[in-house]
Amino acid sequence: MAEKYYEDINVGFVVRSRNFCIVTESEILEFGQRFDPRPFHVDPVAAKQSVFGGLVAPGCLVFALRSRLMNQLEPSIAYLAGLGLENMELPNPVRPNDQLFLTVECLDRRESKTRPNAGIIRFANTMVNQNNATVMTMIAKVMVAKAGTNNFVGK
Numbered sequence: 305m306a307e308k309y310y311e312d313i314n315v316g317f318v319v320r321s322r323n324f325c326i327v328t329e330s331e332i333l334e335f336g337q338r339f340d341p342r343p344f345h346v347d348p349v350a351a352k353q354s355v356f357g358g359l360v361a362p363g364c365l366v367f368a369l370r371s372r373l374m375n376q377l378e379p380s381i382a383y384l385a386g387l388g389l390e391n392m393e394l395p396n397p398v399r400p401n402d403q404l405f406l407t408v409e410c411l412d413r414r415e416s417k418t419r420p421n422a423g424i425i426r427f428a429n430t431m432v433n434q435n436n437a438t439v440m441t442m443i444a445k446v447m448v449a450k451a452g453t454n455n456f457v458g459k
Contacts, residue, residue: 309382309451310413310423317410319381321373324434327361329400335365361398366440369398370431373406381408382449384422392442396433403434411443421453 308317329348336345340362343350351359361369398404409428416422425448431440 306379307382308379310425310448311451313381313410313413313425313448315410315412319377319379319408321376321406322378323373323376324403324405325369325372327365327369327398327400327402327404329359332359332361332365332400335368336362339364356397359400361402363394366394366398366404366431367392369404370406370429370440370442373404373431374408374429377406377408381446382451384447384449387424387445387447390426390443390445392440394440396437396439398433398439402439404431404439405433406431416447419447421450422447423450424448 308319333346336342342362344354344356344358344360345351345362348359351357407430409430411426411428413423413425416424425446427444427446429440429442429444430438432438
């Protein structure tokens with residue numbers, strides 16, 4: 305499928321991941337040990353005594369998995385740069401063997417004031433698990449390439 309450029313994306317444009325990612329226990333343990341060594345991320349036995357009642361993925365890992373899914377969207381979006389995030393929420397925990405899916409919707413768009421080869425788009429991101437429980441929501445502000453431009457050249 306063709307890549308979507310700034311001109312192709314209007315308010316209300318929606319794309320959903322066709323693929324999903326499965327979060328493994330070993331991924332949670334490894335990421336937790338390395339970046340967020342709290343008992344509910346690194347110790348399945350101790351995690352049973354936590355507020356979660358079991359092992360859960362760190363929020364940073366959930367965000368990284370969202371990025372993986374974002375890069376696998378079909379059609380892909382001609383991203384040039386991430387510019388910021390708003391209102392990230394993690395309403396439900398991600399557990400071992402969860403299957404995660406991503407939906408991205410264009411909330412608004414505008415021409416870039418400094419780069420004629422790009423526009424700025426705010427996308428609502430919603431990630432759900434196999435039970436359709438929302439595990440992450442956020443708004444991502446990104447720079448998207450315009451069609452037919454050399455998108456790696458500066459201003």
